[in-house]
Amino acid sequence: xxxxxxxxxxxxxxxxxxxxxxxxxxxxxxxxxxxxxxxxxxxxxxxxxxxxxxxxxxxxxxxxxxxxxxxxxxxxxxxxxxxxxxxxxxxxxxxxxxxxxxxxxxxxxxxxxxxxxxxx
Numbered sequence: 001x002x003x004x005x006x007x008x009x010x011x012x013x014x015x016x017x018x019x020x021x022x023x024x025x026x027x028x029x030x031x032x033x034x035x036x037x038x039x040x041x042x043x044x045x046x047x048x049x050x051x052x053x054x055x056x057x058x059x060x061x062x063x064x065x066x067x068x069x070x071x072x073x074x075x076x077x078x079x080x081x082x083x084x085x086x087x088x089x090x091x092x093x094x095x096x097x098x099x100x101x102x103x104x105x106x107x108x109x110x111x112x113x114x115x116x117x118x119x120x
Contacts, residue, residue: 001025001026001027002025002026002027002046002047002048002117003026003027003028003029003046003047004021004026004027004028004029004046004047004048004049004050004113005028005029005030005031005037005040005046005048005049005050006018006028006029006030006031006050007030007031007034007037007049007050007051007052007055007060007063008030008031008032008050008051008052008081009032009033009052009054009055009056010052011032013052013102014030014032015030016106017030017050017109018030020106020110021110021113024110026113029046033055033056033057034055034057034058034060034062034063035057037063042072045072045073045076046076047076047077047117048076048077048078048079048113048116048117049063049064049067049073049076049077049078049079050078050079050080050081050113051063051064051078051079051080051081051096052080052081052082053080053081053082053084053090054082054083054084060080060082060094061080061090061093061094061096062094064078064080064094064095064096065093065094065095068094068095077097077098077116077117078094078095078096078097078098079096079097079098079099079100079109079112079113079116080094080096080098080099080100081099081100081101081102081104082099082101082102083101083102083103086101087099087101097116098112098116100112
């Protein structure tokens with residue numbers, strides 16, 4: 001079973017993603033803040049990270065950059081999503097594998113996750 005880590009502050013989006021992805025046979029761990037994400041057990045890594053750009057305690061783009069700079073996580077795909085930022089802005093500020101604009105189509109997001117996790 002593939003694992004997904006979600007960093008998303010909006011409870012509705014986080015819960016919906018967690019529920020829908022678990023129906024697709026993914027193990028999902030979610031974090032409502034960057035601080036909570038940074039406090040996770042870092043000896044375990046997921047098959048993909050899903051990060052929101054605007055978090056109450058920082059930017060998902062900064063988290064993305066840290067993940068891509070760390071040799072333990074640099075090869076793990078990162079999906080970054082935002083309702084405010086545009087694709088060009090986000091891809092300039094971090095090296096995410098894919099950008100998703102909110103609101104999103106869940107079937108599209110699931111397909112993108114499947115595509116990214118097949119590469120690993």
